[in-house]
Amino acid sequence: MTMETNIRPQLAIEARWIIPVTPDGAVHEHSTLIVDAGRIRDLLPSADARQRYQPLETISLPHHALIPGLVNAHTHAAMSLMRGIAEDRSAITWLRDHIWPMEQQMVSERFTRDGTLLACAEMLRGGVTCFNDMYFFPQAAAEAVLQSGIRASLGMVVLDFPTPYAANADDYLNKGFAARDELRDHERITTCLAPHSPYSVSDKVFSKILTYADQLGVNIHLHLHETTDEIARSEAQFGMRPCLRLDGLGLIGPNLLAANCTHMTDIEIETFAMQHAHVAHCPASDLKLGNGIAPVARMVEAGINVALGTDGAASNNRLDMFAEMRLAALLAKSAGDAAALSARRVLEMATINGARALGMDDNIGSLEPGKWADLVAVDFSAIEMQPCYDPVSHLVYVAGRGQVTHTWVAGALCCERGILAHMDHAELKEIATQWQGKLKPFHQ
Numbered sequence: 001m002t003m004e005t006n007i008r009p010q011l012a013i014e015a016r017w018i019i020p021v022t023p024d025g026a027v028h029e030h031s032t033l034i035v036d037a038g039r040i041r042d043l044l045p046s047a048d049a050r051q052r053y054q055p056l057e058t059i060s061l062p063h064h065a066l067i068p069g070l071v072n073a074h075t076h077a078a079m080s081l082m083r084g085i086a087e088d089r090s091a092i093t094w095l096r097d098h099i100w101p102m103e104q105q106m107v108s109e110r111f112t113r114d115g116t117l118l119a120c121a122e123m124l125r126g127g128v129t130c131f132n133d134m135y136f137f138p139q140a141a142a143e144a145v146l147q148s149g150i151r152a153s154l155g156m157v158v159l160d161f162p163t164p165y166a167a168n169a170d171d172y173l174n175k176g177f178a179a180r181d182e183l184r185d186h187e188r189i190t191t192c193l194a195p196h197s198p199y200s201v202s203d204k205v206f207s208k209i210l211t212y213a214d215q216l217g218v219n220i221h222l223h224l225h226e227t228t229d230e231i232a233r234s235e236a237q238f239g240m241r242p243c244l245r246l247d248g249l250g251l252i253g254p255n256l257l258a259a260n261c262t263h264m265t266d267i268e269i270e271t272f273a274m275q276h277a278h279v280a281h282c283p284a285s286d287l288k289l290g291n292g293i294a295p296v297a298r299m300v301e302a303g304i305n306v307a308l309g310t311d312g313a314a315s316n317n318r319l320d321m322f323a324e325m326r327l328a329a330l331l332a333k334s335a336g337d338a339a340a341l342s343a344r345r346v347l348e349m350a351t352i353n354g355a356r357a358l359g360m361d362d363n364i365g366s367l368e369p370g371k372w373a374d375l376v377a378v379d380f381s382a383i384e385m386q387p388c389y390d391p392v393s394h395l396v397y398v399a400g401r402g403q404v405t406h407t408w409v410a411g412a413l414c415c416e417r418g419i420l421a422h423m424d425h426a427e428l429k430e431i432a433t434q435w436q437g438k439l440k441p442f443h444q
């Protein structure tokens with residue numbers, strides 16, 4: 001047998017622990033990840049790696065866990081500019097009386113680009129390498145994505161009412177398709193159809209969206225059953241719950257990612273499981289808006305692919321996937337079963353499940369040869385992290401985003417010890433300050 005030796009890949013990362021998440025949930029101690037041309041080439045014991053490879057660069061992380069980049073499966077990145085602007089209000093009041101009127105006056109390409117830039121900075125610093133976005137002006141969001149180095153799935157948003165972005169549903173769709181065409185050659189950007197919700201999109205428009213999704217082979221990303229109010233209004237208007245309405249329209253299927261799903265009956269869970277639809281669980285936002293707690297343990301048990309999202313910073317108020325992981329694990333146990341949703345399951349939700357929900361699991365979501373090197377290093381050396389019997393449980397129950405030291409996307413280092421490679425901190429602060437001045441009249 002001949003052994004490949006002296007191969008010169010781009011990068012070797014030696015770490016105390018490497019946690020690939022899939023295929024088998026194993027934790028590799030004192031191992032090395034080999035990266036070449038932006039993709040993962042190999043994962044092997046460090047002693048073997050030193051014999052086999054002569055990398056152009058070696059990074060040693062003796063007290064760290066190397067994990068897949070976190071996938072934020074549902075957010076509205078540009079809303080980072082609205083962080084903390086309309087607090088302690090129920091979802092429906094928050095949206096209809098505060099957020100939508102503010103957006104009618106303030107949203108622009110500039111708003112989206114600046115807000116998304118701020119969000120990308122926050123996410124990269126906190127170990128998020130990919131986010132699934134739903135907002136206006138996707139080309140402007142794309143500018144921020146391309147500058148920051150992060151990966152994103154950008155929604156072609158659709159609503160039935162006019163906004164500064166589009167006049168009507170057809171206009172939203174046409175603008176979305178134009179954005180899709182313009183962005184199709186960028187490796188770090190994908191697009192999906194994003195009808196906002198069953199209460200803001202008509203049956204006729206949903207049918208069109210379904211046809212386009214089938215023709216183009218793109219996913220559909222929407223909010224569903226976020227509040228009891230949404231369900232009650234649907235029962236009054238359509239004589240049925242939104243989930244049943246969407247099922248009747250043929251929307252529930254393997255290319256659907258429904259965010260929130262805070263209120264789901266057993267039959268609705270069964271429908272989602274049978275149709276292989278995906279859920280983006282957003283625990284912090286659902287709690288803050290008083291929506292409730294999604295029945296995640298039941299959804300997971302039924303076989304639904306449940307991913308994890310922050311929702312927007314206007315309702316969270318953090319784009320912090322470590323906080324979401326801990327909250328998701330604890331909330332799932334609140335029904336009285338401490339075994340519900342283990343740390344391992346939650347780490348899967350924040351990584352490979354998110355990748356699956358976005359149809360990107362062939363390329364991201366775990367540390368397996370052939371996938372993009374979207375990676376995060378978490379430092380375990382702090383006193384607060386001692387002792388450590390199980391690094392996976394520590395990632396969920398002990399670590400915070402402050403422990404993230406390195407974030408790579410496609411093998412490129414986008415953030416090291418809080419310093420962003422492609423964004424200037426002073427400029428980001430200036431952008432936030434300028435928008436704070438403009439949005440201040442809306443702060444109540």
Ligand SMILES: [Zn+2]
Nearest residue numbers: 223259311312
């Ligand atoms: Zn949302």
